Amino acid sequence: MGLWRVILLRLVGAIPNLIGVVVVTFLLTRALPGDPAAYFAGQAATPEAVQQIRVKLGLDKPMPEQFGLYVRDLAKGDFGQSLSTGQPVLTELRQRLPASLELTFCGLLFAVIVALPLGVLAATRPGSWIDHLCRVVTTAGVSLPTFFTGLLLAYVFYFLLGIAPSPLGRLDPVFSPPPNITGMYLIDALVAGEGGLFWASFKQIILPAVTMGLFVLAPLARMTRASMLGILSSDFIRTARASGLSGSTILYTYAFRNAMLPVVTTLGMVFSFLLGSNVLVEKVFAWPGIGSYAIESLTASDYAPIQGFVLTMGVLYVLLNLVIDLLYGMIDPRVGIEA
Amino acid sequence: MSATPAVIAASPASPAAKSGGTWGHIRYVLSENPVTLFAAALFAAFVLLALFGPYIVPYDPMASNTPEALKPPSWGHWFGTDSLGRDILSRVVVAARLDFGIAVSAVMLSFIIGTALGLAAGFFGGWWDRIINRLADTIMAFPLFVLAMGIVAALGNTVANIVYATAIINLPFYIRMARAEANVRRGAGFVEAARLTGNRDWRILAMHIFPNILPPAMVQVSLNMGWAILNAAGLSFIGLGVRPPTPEWGIMVADGATYIVSGEWWVALFPGLVLMLAVFCFNLLGDGLRDIIDPRRRT
Numbered sequence: 050m051g052l053w054r055v056i057l058l059r060l061v062g063a064i065p066n067l068i069g070v071v072v073v074t075f076l077l078t079r080a081l082p083g084d085p086a087a088y089f090a091g092q093a094a095t096p097e098a099v100q101q102i103r104v105k106l107g108l109d110k111p112m113p114e115q116f117g118l119y120v121r122d123l124a125k126g127d128f129g130q131s132l133s134t135g136q137p138v139l140t141e142l143r144q145r146l147p148a149s150l151e152l153t154f155c156g157l158l159f160a161v162i163v164a165l166p167l168g169v170l171a172a173t174r175p176g177s178w179i180d181h182l183c184r185v186v187t188t189a190g191v192s193l194p195t196f197f198t199g200l201l202l203a204y205v206f207y208f209l210l211g212i213a214p215s216p217l218g219r220l221d222p223v224f225s226p227p228p229n230i231t232g233m234y235l236i237d238a239l240v241a242g243e244g245g246l247f248w249a250s251f252k253q254i255i256l257p258a259v260t261m262g263l264f265v266l267a268p269l270a271r272m273t274r275a276s277m278l279g280i281l282s283s284d285f286i287r288t289a290r291a292s293g294l295s296g297s298t299i300l301y302t303y304a305f306r307n308a309m310l311p312v313v314t315t316l317g318m319v320f321s322f323l324l325g326s327n328v329l330v331e332k333v334f335a336w337p338g339i340g341s342y343a344i345e346s347l348t349a350s351d352y353a354p355i356q357g358f359v360l361t362m363g364v365l366y367v368l369l370n371l372v373i374d375l376l377y378g379m380i381d382p383r384v385g386i387e388a
Numbered sequence: 389m390s391a392t393p394a395v396i397a398a399s400p401a402s403p404a405a406k407s408g409g410t411w412g413h414i415r416y417v418l419s420e421n422p423v424t425l426f427a428a429a430l431f432a433a434f435v436l437l438a439l440f441g442p443y444i445v446p447y448d449p450m451a452s453n454t455p456e457a458l459k460p461p462s463w464g465h466w467f468g469t470d471s472l473g474r475d476i477l478s479r480v481v482v483a484a485r486l487d488f489g490i491a492v493s494a495v496m497l498s499f500i501i502g503t504a505l506g507l508a509a510g511f512f513g514g515w516w517d518r519i520i521n522r523l524a525d526t527i528m529a530f531p532l533f534v535l536a537m538g539i540v541a542a543l544g545n546t547v548a549n550i551v552y553a554t555a556i557i558n559l560p561f562y563i564r565m566a567r568a569e570a571n572v573r574r575g576a577g578f579v580e581a582a583r584l585t586g587n588r589d590w591r592i593l594a595m596h597i598f599p600n601i602l603p604p605a606m607v608q609v610s611l612n613m614g615w616a617i618l619n620a621a622g623l624s625f626i627g628l629g630v631r632p633p634t635p636e637w638g639i640m641v642a643d644g645a646t647y648i649v650s651g652e653w654w655v656a657l658f659p660g661l662v663l664m665l666a667v668f669c670f671n672l673l674g675d676g677l678r679d680i681i682d683p684r685r686r687t
Binding site for chain 2: 065066067069070072073074077078188189191192193194195196197200201203204207208215216320321322323324325326328329332333343344347348352355356358359362363366367
């Protein structure tokens with residue numbers, strides 16, 4: 050009962066942010082200098098075409114009414130049309146979103162798998178080499194320009210060592226994509242039971258995922274270490290030690306679970322980094338996600354897809370934060386009582 | 389952002405730090421942490437490059453020399469040459485001014501506007517607080533780099549707009565920091581005293597509360613600078629803002645991206661390394677500043 054109430058409250062709490070996202074994407078196109086109709090019509094458009102688009106977008110109407118029209122279009126799933134491909138923006142975003150999500154989650158998975166043990170080890174052995182390693186990683190990690198790390202990794206593992214496949218796209222052209230279920234090749238290949246295909250797409254995703262993971266490793270490891278250090282020195286751990294509990298019970302059952310709370314909170318920031326760097330990594334590895342869609346549209350001065358992209362990313366981020374909030378409530382039951 | 393573990397809070401405060409005052413503490417931190425000293429030296433070097441770079445470079449950064457195109461590093465060209473035969477070292481050095489210029493102006497803008505908004509929100513509370521907080525939340529509701537992309541794409545593809553976009557996405561950090569600090573102090577004794585002696589609200593804010601938020605703000609500025617450089621380079625990497633012939637680290641890396649899979653590593657490597665070093669320098673400096681200003685948060 051309490052849990053459902055918490056979920057409901059969080060859902061309601063996310064609504065202002067969703068409204069904010071919609072308002073900002075609207076303002077970005079309408080209230081800013083320049084003629085949005087000319088943007089949407091493209092550079093080669095005739096004045097008549099521009100006028101036609103102005104009427105179609107409702108740009109000749111007052112601002113609040115325009116906003117109403119914009120929201121109505123969004124509700125109908127009309128994100129506008131891409132000029133360069135002629136496709137509705139929503140269709141293309143939907144086709145490409147799984148690729149971006151797959152990459153983002155793989156990057157997060159890599160970061161978590163490396164950062165949590167690193168942080169815990171650094172906290173339990175202060176002053177050891179692993180502590181120093183952790184410090185170097187956390188400071189160097191946030192300084193890495195993702196696009197540069199990606200290029201370096203591609204150079205070393207593809208060009209020099211030849212152990213990675215060519216850094217172009219999600220799948221080697223000799224393979225055909227698995228039957229579309231989730232759109233994420235790794236999962237779809239597993240569902241279809243095609244081991245070879247899974248391995249091929251796994252090899253393809255490693256470098257971009259590691260690139261993204263390296264970037265967000267730092268805040269995660271830093272937070273894990275700091276929070277673990279704080280917990281390990283607290284009274285209840287001392288009591289547990291004094292009561293003769295084994296080291297691993299103290300570490301995993303008592304300390305780790307409590308230390309994870311601030312780490313889960315950092316996940317919000319981590320996702321902001323991940324989704325942002327997603328765009329850069331997709332460009333470096335020619336990954337056909339929504340980020341490269343936005344970049345292709347930028348080059349073609351095609352604004353509708355960019356607007357759709359910013360909106361999608363904003364909504365996605367709000368939803369991810371919602372999930373993090375809910376997760377937090379599940380790890381820490383006290384939150385439920387307060388709310 | 390980081391929680392304050394009680395254990396480290398207690399340990400580093402040494403007698404030297406307590407007795408020597410601020411300078412003693414700074415000296416203590418620098419001697420304890422030579423990394424901060426190194427970062428400060430590196431920062432000075434970057435500033436010199438940004439100021440005098442264009443006068444000391446060996447080649448014209450814009451002059452192409454096709455017979456010399458894509459040559460690996462040599463005595464003539466330390467960092468090699470790019471696809472048009474331009475000297476990469478000269479371009480990397482000259483780019484420092486633009487990259488630093490973008491970052492400094494963006495961070496200054498968000499510092500001034502963000503701090504003012506945050507102070508107002510924390511000090512006056514009520515509707516001010518609600519509206520300004522909502523603004524910060526709305527900006528934070530986006531992945532920040534994506535929002536910057538959207539802003540530059542909408543406002544138009546210029547360097548000035550990169551500055552505005554970077555300033556906007558950094559606003560919430562200053563708003564929240566200033567708000568929290570002003571909120572804590574608005575009922576403090578010295579504020580009451582200032583009010584009783586007849587100071588107006590804005591004067592209390594500017595003369596009595598603002599100086600108190602400068603220390604944490606400086607840490608934020610330093611950490612933000614690195615992030616602003618990364619952000620600007622990232623935007624130009626995907627083709628926003630700075631236009632191609634202009635030397636800029638992000639564009640140069642993008643330029644080199646085409647050649648890295650065929651083995652011409654130097655085109656992307658050197659601008660990328662320098663970019664990394666600049667960001668690294670600001671992050672180290674920020675951490676060092678934090679140690680000086682707020683010893684409890686040392687990690």
